[in-house]
Amino acid sequence: MSRRHVLSVTVRDEPGVLVRIAGLFARRGFNIESLSVAQTERPGISRTTFVVIGEEETVEQVEKQLQKLVDVIKVIDHSEAPFVDRELMLIRVAVSSPEDRVEIRQIAQDFRARIVDVHRDALIFEVTGDAGKMDAFIDQMLPFGIVELTRTGRVALARSGGQERLQPRHTSFAQTEGLSNA
């Protein structure tokens, strides 16, 4: 059965590691729905999070091929255990009248979206949450006119009890912490 898998891949922060992974996906005909990369608590180690859709066998093969890469330290398929995942979106919404402005701000409040840029003709919101929340917010804004938007792709961590520590903790990086706490 084809379903969505969220894979966390910890990698050595070597030049070209992303190219290796992207190339592997392309070469073996695997499709990536979303991809994000960030540093972890350990210097020199990055975490990439993939969302892939595929049959069980295909995803198993993806994991094995990833694991074969010398720079890949660990592959975790979050779909097999509870996990938290978040995404960040920046979205510029057109404002054509004062009434619209009020309504847009009201909806944004309901979504706990932050205004990060204000202009006479448009507002930029920062929205964080899971993919469903992003899609719902986009739906709400469509009637007003979306000028442009960008999304980070999903990041994920296993819930407590399921996580594997890489080594004794060093400094935390706001980048990843900020996203998952939103």
Next chain:
Amino acid sequence: MNGAAAVLAALERQGVDTVFGLPGGAIMPVYDALYDSDIRHILMRHELAAAHAADAYYRASGRPGVVFATSGPGATNLVTGLATAQMDSSALVAITGNVASSLIGTDAFQEADVYGITLPVTKHNYLVKSVEEIPRVIAEAFHIASSGRPGPVLIDIPKDVQQAAFSGYFEVTVDLPGYRPTTRGNQRQIARAAQLIREAKRPVMMVGGGAQSCPEAVNEFARITGIPVISTLMGIGAYPYGAPNSLGMPGMHGTVAANRAVTGCDLILGAGLRFDDRVTGKLSGFAPDAKIVHIDIDPAEISKLIRATVPVVGDLGNVLPELGEQVGKLEIDEWWTTIREWKATYPERYRAGERMVSQEVIELLRDESGGGCIVTTDVGQHQMFAARLFTTDRPRSFLTSGGLGTMGFGLPAAIGAAFARPGEPVVVVTGDGSIQMNIQELATVFKHRLPIIVAICNNGMLGMVRQWQEMFHAERYSEVYLADCNPDFARLAEAYGIAGYNISDRASARSIVREVLAKGEPAVLNFEVEEAEKVFPMIPAGAGVGDMIIGDQDPDDVGDLPLGEPEGVGA
């Protein structure tokens, strides 16, 4: 000491004594350091040939091969060689020069993104950024290339890094947290595998290239259990082809016995192989009744194409002895009776008329060499004939491009093998198409007076393509005819200083083969053979093993023509 000297010092620490290559601008510092080094460099005439030679050096000896090339075209010429090594799991370390760091990315003279280009055709690759990295990178490269599932590793070194002063240490510990091949098999999995094998009524063992590194374990397992053994193209020689338990090669051009056994068996013990499509044919038709026990060191190969009932990840050399102990002697007499019947009904046979055929040329070479030589092949009909007829009982002695199917592999591979195992004669079984893809290496053969015999099965055609066109493209022979402008191969050999013979009749064939084998000197034997000969049996591409076309291997089709007694000729 500069970076280039550090490269050579690091190679010496890895026990490297032979390197194949060709110099150029961006790798000149390394070649300058080579001038003072004890490492022997074999100057080839093309970088691709150097890569194949280094690849074959590993295949013949088990020691990683090393190749040098310059930046740009030198490095891009390596690509086919790297892909060949990658597909056949051959340990190869390629070192390329690149333009100076300050010029990288500027489209400088002879600049190419070698790191990017070779990424998908190597097990791992490096772009060295500073001179201090050299000892660590080289140590890692050899570790990665030769451990786990072997493969090619490329190290790209900018010229300024080669020239920079080096004052570091050579003592490095390899620390690769993401690379820890599993070599010991899981005990519970081995026990489960043993139970399945014991319960099987009709088991077969299929050995692949992974078996070349542990032939003793394979032999011992076959001896203890009495299991029938099938050798894939890459596994030939790991288990003696002539042994009574051997059924020969499976797959598209495999033997009738091997393919019937695969279709009829109730268990396959896959050992160090990857169930390539040329072995399985259509997946749904492959071994329909069989449970699969799959032992391989690469977990990604397990259940990639054929779902394993019981997977065992580990080194075959470790797993097989434990497994054999638990399996013990198998009671499969009935199964053996069936198999022996297949073997007896379908011995290797061919039809020979007025003209010689490739099969008898290969048999002649085998018989006259007494099986004591290393065989390399190119790709095509002659390759399949050689795989089935130039049978060797020795591991690491049948060298062929299996996965990538690289025409042009044979001659440079023979050079690599000749340096890996000095003193042993090497026979290149090739075709008139393949040999012209690296024929310039006759110069290298001449230079070192290597005991290499190039046997061209010259049918004036790209024979395998012709066969497919005859069988599947309504005899529309598109762009396969070579005869009208083939060179005179004997004279060409002579131009390189090598003895050359054009041979068109059986009578002279044997005496010439005998003569050149006795001399132990390089020779090119151009055998003019029948152009329309086809390789049988054949499983058409995309068909199942059960759809095998037996062709002239069928006794009813050709009458009783046992091996070595072609029609109309007194043996």
